[in-house]
Amino acid sequence: MSTRKLFATLIGINNYMSNALRGCVKDVLEIDALLREICAQQQSPLEYTPLYLLAPNQADEERISKLPVPIQYEAPTFAHITQKAFSHLKQAQPGDICVLFYSGHGSQIKAPAEFSHLKSDGQNETLVCVDSRDPASQSRDLIDKELAYLIWDALEGKDVHCLVIMDCCHSGNNMRAIATEDEELRYRMEAPSAVQAPLDQYLGFNDPRNFYEPKNGKASIKIARYVQLSSAQDFEKAAETRAGGLFTSRLIPFLRAGGTARSYRSIIQNLAVTVTGRYAQQHPVISATRKEDEDLQFLGADLIPYQASYEVRYDFSKENWILHGGAMHGITPSTGGADTLVKIMGVDQTIKITQTGATTSVLDKAGMAAFDNSREDYKAVIVQMAGARLNIGLAQSLQADAGMMAALQAAYEKAAPFYLDLDFHGQREVHDYLIRLTAEKAYLFTASDSDVPLFARTEDAAQFLGDAEQIGRWCSVAEMRNVDTTIKDTDFVFTLEIIEGEDLGAANADELPGTPIPLRPDEEIRLRYRHEKAPGFRLSVALADNATLTECFIGVLYLGSKYGIAEGLIDASASRLVKGGAPITLQFINPDTGKEQHTIPVNMDELYYTYGINEITDLLKIFVSTQPLQLSSFEQEELPLETPLTRGIGFAKKSVAVDNDVNWTIFTNHIRITGVSSNLTPSTPKKIAL
Template sequence: MATLYALLVSIDKYPIPRHRLRGCSNDRAEMNGFLKRYAKAQGMSYKGKMLSNKTAKRQDIIDGFQHFKAATSGDCCLFYYSGHGSQAKAPQEFWNNPTGLNESIVCYDSRLADGRDLMDKELAYLIWEATQNKGIHFVSIMDCCHSGSATRTLVKERYRSVEANNKSVELEDYYGYSTYFKDHLTPPGGRHVHLAASADYELAKEKYLDHSDRGVFTYCLLQVLQQGGTFQSYEELMHRTRIKVTGTTTQQHPQLELVGTNGSTGFLGRKTTKGLSYLISYDRPTNRWLLQAGAVQNIVPSQPDFSTTLALEDGTVVTVVRVHAHQSEVSGMEGKDPDQQYAAQLQRNATPPLSIGIDPNLPQNLKDVLTQNLEDYPTIMVHEDLLSPKYLVQYWKDALVLVRPGEKIPVFKRVPVRKTDQEDTDVFLQRVAAVAQWEGLLLHYNPNSAIHQDDIRIEISLESCDGQSKAEVVTDPTVPVILPYCRQTGEWQKPKFRLRIVNENPYANYWVSAVYLSSTFGIDNQYLRKQRLPARQEVWMTYLENGQFKMQFEAFVNSAYLKWGINRISDYIKIFVSTDEALDTDSFLQEDLDLDFGPARGIHKAIGKPSQANDTSGWMVRDVELAIQGPDWEVPVTDHQFNHLPGLSIKGSEKLIAKASLTDYRSAETAFQQAIPNCLTEHKDRPVPISPGLIQSNGLHVLELYHLNDRNLVNTENPIQVKLNRADEQSVILPFGYDRANGAFYRVGYSNGSGMVLLESLPTATPTEKRKSKDGSIKVFFQQIDKELDLRSRTSLADAKLV
């Protein structure tokens, strides 16, 4: 049986009155209780050693590390400290730090006569001493400051930091100095994971939380651990903890430090599991076991042929039998202690999984490993028909990639794999599961809401380009809110906006949360985690900057998009509204995915049948799509040379003067004020993006020409030449204009079969964005046609109108 060894140190009652704290002993007691329960659930033996106040002198803590001496391979060791952090004068040999100070923890006797802090380098040696030549997992958790502020108290918050210790300590007096690497004076390092309460320039705080004084970091960390964080990697654990901390206090950002290990390891070395984690507890008034998640969190009741199930840490499988707004009833908890709370991992949810296809060219042994690992990912389903799945798994040069059918850009960074390595494919599937979570949340809503739509008003204020004119206000948007860059004094300016939520109901109070879905599959609620919205009141999305909450957001298109010829992306904001304070959107959170050459998801919004829960209750979801329109690519059109846009080059007809840029279908539809049908649909051909962007989303399908001196200069004998970079031997690309009156396309030129498109006539101008031309623009669409249709000749379909 493995053993969990824990050394837990807390100091509240420092001998100097102005140094005293209130919440450290509470923190240590809560941490000790959690570790006991965790060890029991894992079938581990627990051996904890407590040091507090007078028993936590410097030498006591050093001696306390002997507690880890009995640990052997397979055991876990944890050092926890709650108290003051500070800095102390460093020996001259360590003055590579410009402050001349080393970081330290303040022991009970550190500020007494002849007292000393326990230095960070001494702690590093103690950890090395405990872990050397052992196969043990070591984690240190420090709820203290690492800065040298002399500030002591606030009305509602106390800082866990005291003034620096200016006593000189000789290098030879550092504990473990004899083992230091003398060439660069550093102690030997032991493999371990370090969880810190704050960055080294910040203050760790304690507050009055849940009827007692607590350290903010320890309080939030234990909340996350007790709500399924033990299933997650250290990176995921600290991400969720960081969000909770920043929602509880300001200017404190917990840090994860890794020495000789990686952040993908699970808590206390356990293997991470897949899926979301929740808490199950017993409700005595109703005699039911309740999962602390419900329809708002997208939990779906079990169906006759498909169950929603969760697994406890001991392997027990429980089934969701009924779903309410924020809780769900479960079965299968027979024999469990009603006084204990249980972390549970979502195994399977009775919602449609994300459909993926596997490219038949995938090596068979890799396909076998991938198929085997898919059993652990219930949110992903393999679809045999390669034309039907939402995404496709392909194999590119010893790496797995996920693409949309017909596209050539991975939706996240390719994952190098060895053909029989399960860990590599598991990393890939974890990222696919994140895509599935994002897609599922995008479709999430409550079809049976008891809250009337008119109760809630959403307003987005679009700031003017010059910052002086009155802002444009978009109310309750049902179409994408366009956020265009604008040109001011010759420079492109990023669009700015504010978002507020107004409760129009004169009697009802609500709780609201805003969940931000980024174009790179990240999910975050930091801008409005949860806030009470009283009757006839309003709340704003905000962010914290330099200690102040600000409401004005700046939207931007990452420069990495330019490599793909993409200048328009869409992010989404889901507004959750509930009558119940139990509203919780933390379970949705996930970090953005790294993509191959920078972020590039695009503007495609998934459409499908959403999951429906059997709950008619006081919650609803409202969606806002933000379409961020980046700077335009614009080139002059002349008759003496080709000028380049992303994906094409263009040369004008003789004497023609114009400007050219690219746009997408959605912008063109906005200009036409009507939907544009896909032409030649009977042949299943599709509009072709000019740029190498995302075909299904925001590839730039439309060439715009404006500021023309004379459109009649373009004719059969004097065409505009457009050379596309996307030559395809199996198809040909034809140019079309669009007739708004008839709702039909008509051809305006032909292709010579080698990527050159000749425009022999131009359609009339139609409205375009004012930042391009107030007189409108001529729009040319491009269609990819199979060669077998024989549409290459200049005479075939010359007069055809294609619907």
């Protein structure tokens, strides 16, 4: 039996002749790394077979030269995209997976009269190849109907799972943009093509299988079976930022944070919140030939969802196998009652973690005895985590529905969540959380003493558990600390200013007056809406003159009230704090201006007011370490809010060992935000109908 394969055609175009972009090749490298890791983590062999069509700039070329796995690429010309890109996918056999990823400019072209009945604006959408607008070339844009033909030609009649991802303008119906004065935010859109193509010049027009089906002066096309995730609707622009395409830069972290276990519909629903929140004129969309395919799991239900992996090396000086991940990555040590277990990728064997330090962990030596200690390519994923998990009971309404119970139990066994402990058999008398079932047969997650959901209800058991797991992870991060540190809070000077009653979206937000407030590490920050305007704060951290440390590294996690975790408030390249040097000030990318600012705005979702909540609490966790920090693995998007949150974390404090050469600690400042209405209190949430 032949090995199952994942065929990926990955197209990224930065180096256009005019209107060059900067994040498209980065987008490709990010999705490439994720797909490669997903394939490596499967128990049954899944061979990764990529094809790269790239137009890199100088910075991209340097990035490509440093990749751990060398890649070979060709130019994304019209000829290469229309021929090589799809002949690559055409190799797929039944049971294989195909991924087509495009990151670059999108545009439009006047549609032939035969398609006038399909589009009221008279335009077809296009992909702009690297040579499409080259006057010396005979090339043109690739038209959306031609793209549909090429996919159909490659996959028609095959039982292949196909995913198409488009990060470009006008991508919602094609089966990035002229640079603005704002260098922080630009759009992936080229001007409409001046080249007109009649229908008889469309790719596939002469295919004897009659793809375009012209009849009575009108044409319709055949569609292969695939799912498409698009960065924007067909009439919208798609933005790119310094981190890459806005859509892709949100998609990849979401998939890495558990999103590969979600359905395509759930993925787009979550991205719609975060992308549109950053750029209000861009709305990600999903389409599928068969509507039911929108509810398929990412890349198919038979794949093991992605998990973060860690390098494993033998340390000859310590005579131990070391996993390069520790407490600062959220890994807990094995205890007397439970083990933290890892699986070495490609090997059907689990190994216990015996000790956990700040950035590394020690693996059980006996379990690793058969491994080659000279190899440097071992990687491991966590398969079981010791420590406190959310104690969750099942309401009578759910237990009475055999079908919904069976779906939940099957999803739970497949996902094997780290942070959830569902009491399916009623063995515990007391539960901290409860899963209820609504009259519409949707799962609802609440505290056991409340009927107020902690996130929006859903009928999808896998999506529900993914959302609940995110709460468990949030709670785990909220309780992180190091009891063995020698770092003192008196080693630091926190300088806080609060800004209330001002327009924090203004370009001059950092020039707005602030009120200095004395603040110590772990003290609460109080903020209040004034004049119906959201508050904000500025915070800088410096080493005190009498600090025992001479230098350290600072990182920040912002834990929002809707269970999102954000990491980017300190630039990792400027995180070193030196005694007697300049302080480190938190920063924020203003979504309206695309510029960095030091004024951090905070806000309350207006839905809180609807249910009688006028006060919420966010958490600001400030990490301090004697070694550089990498906290991006903690990031997760916020959950959609249905009703007010009334949470009890319920975790015991964690006590973790530390590496001998790493000293670290965490300061946690609660940020209490009081909203507009003085008539509402946190203790009077309205109930909702189940």
